[in-house]
Amino acid sequence: MMSGNVVGAVLVGMLVWLVGPQAGGADAGTEHPGPSMLVSMPYESPPKVEAAPVGTVPPLAQALGPEDVKRAEALLPLLEGKQEFRAIGEFVHLGPGATPVLAKALAMPSPRVRYNAIETMLMIQDPGAVPSLIETAKSATEIPRVREHALRVSVRLDPPKAPPAIEALAKDPEPALRKAAAFEARYVREKAVIPVLITLVSDEEKSVAVTAINSLWILTRHESEMHDWETSTLADRTEWAQEWIDWWKTVQDTLQLPEPWTPRKP
Secondary structure, three states: OHHHHHHHHHHHHHHHHHHHOOOOOOOOOOOOOOOOOOOOOOOOOOOOOOOOOOOOOOOOOOOOHHHHHHHHHHHHHHHHHHHHHHHHHHHHHHHHHHHHHHHHHHOOOHHHHHHHHHHHHHHHOHHHHHHHHHHHHHHOOOOOOHHHHHHHHHHHHHHHOOHHHHHHOOOOHHHHHHHHHHHHHHHOOOOOHHHHHHHHHHOOOOOHHHHHHHHHHHOOOOOOOOOOOOHHHHHHHHHHHHHHHHHHHHHOOOOOOOOOOOOOOO
16 A cells, blocks of 8 residues: 555645646746646526617708798708718708708709709609609700609609609600619509509610510519510610500500519528
């Protein structure tokens, strides 16, 4: 049997091997790596983070008072320049009550101010802005970029009121505006846009015609004759448009536009 001194020495040696030498020992300053030990610690899930609000300041719900109207009118020139984002934010905070003031911006000389006023109307989401937007879209003296934006926003805010603007742009000499009318019409489930689209099927610009036929398919889901629209000539498109004219004559009184497609659930 081992003596007590021997047993003690063995225990001390094992302890030194497990935990290493003490800082003040003879071997201080030298490394004696010991065995790695895995320790299981209790897991605490992180605290739940509440969803951040969409806006830090909610828009005003009530009508604007005289002081608010003056404040809004003073913001109109700021819709162009370094402070335009601040001005847009101020208008969004003022809410639908600022729509009549923004409508005044549509007559201001700066195209940038007019464009940003339309963009602000979209952010405010007030259907009451649509009449002034439609007038802007129909205006032959307005620049194409602003007219197109006015049409797009009016369709987003109140689609049933948009057909007059679509009809006006569909007759414009500018191909980009005719194409915009053909594209936006697919979001307006009103029979009034069908004859407009059929007219655009025979447009001299191929891109306008292709956009129009795609909108017709989306709106009506009519299984028309298949044609090669991408390589078509004006004569081809004029002939194929007649097929749609004949079809429309037979169904215009009874056709119910189908509900838009909804995406499948994942």
